[in-house]
Amino acid sequence: MINEQIKDKEVRLIGQDGEQLGIMSTREAMKLAQEAELDLVKIAPGAKPPVCKIIDYGKYRYELIRKEKEAKKKQKTVEIKEIRLSPNIETNDLNTKINAAKKFISKGNKVKITLRFRGREMAHMQSSKHILDDFARELEEIATVEKAPKLEGRSMSIVLTEKK
Numbered sequence: 001m002i003n004e005q006i007k008d009k010e011v012r013l014i015g016q017d018g019e020q021l022g023i024m025s026t027r028e029a030m031k032l033a034q035e036a037e038l039d040l041v042k043i044a045p046g047a048k049p050p051v052c053k054i055i056d057y058g059k060y061r062y063e064l065i066r067k068e069k070e071a072k073k074k075q076k077t078v079e080i081k082e083i084r085l086s087p088n089i090e091t092n093d094l095n096t097k098i099n100a101a102k103k104f105i106s107k108g109n110k111v112k113i114t115l116r117f118r119g120r121e122m123a124h125m126q127s128s129k130h131i132l133d134d135f136a137r138e139l140e141e142i143a144t145v146e147k148a149p150k151l152e153g154r155s156m157s158i159v160l161t162e163k164k
Contacts, residue, residue, distance in 0.1 A: 011023070081101075110161050
């Protein structure tokens with residue numbers, strides 16, 4: 001809220017240099033802001049009494065937007081890459097998938113390895129768990145198991161993340 005939008009009777013006022021000017025009526029605070037040719041901005045509406053500051057509102061908004069953009073830039077999004085396997089995968093195919101997982105993990109992504117079962121493969125689900133264990137063992141130098149092998153419907157999956 002700025003200037004005339006502030007409906008409180010009393011406010012705690014902070015000057016343009018950051019000094020405390022004390023508790024005063026909103027009318028007096030508005031008068032001080034107009035004398036300084038700046039805006040009266042409510043910065044802490046939850047306080048008793050609300051805290052207002054005499055600042056240039058346009059500049060204040062610009063600074064807030066800039067800080068948000070800066071924070072967004074520093075944020076790193078972690079993606080989950082999925083690698084699908086079947087229970088009757090051959091060794092060379094498994095090695096290719098392991099190399100792809102190494103690439104994903106080195107870029108900082110999480111990797112979800114999914115072992116899909118179809119038809120009669122459903123009868124041998126527990127005996128195929130060793131494929132996921134071997135996969136995790138191959139990557140144990142660079143990755144840790146975040147989520148242990150878990151059966152979800154027709155598939156079994158494990159999640160690996162980069163070692164810290």
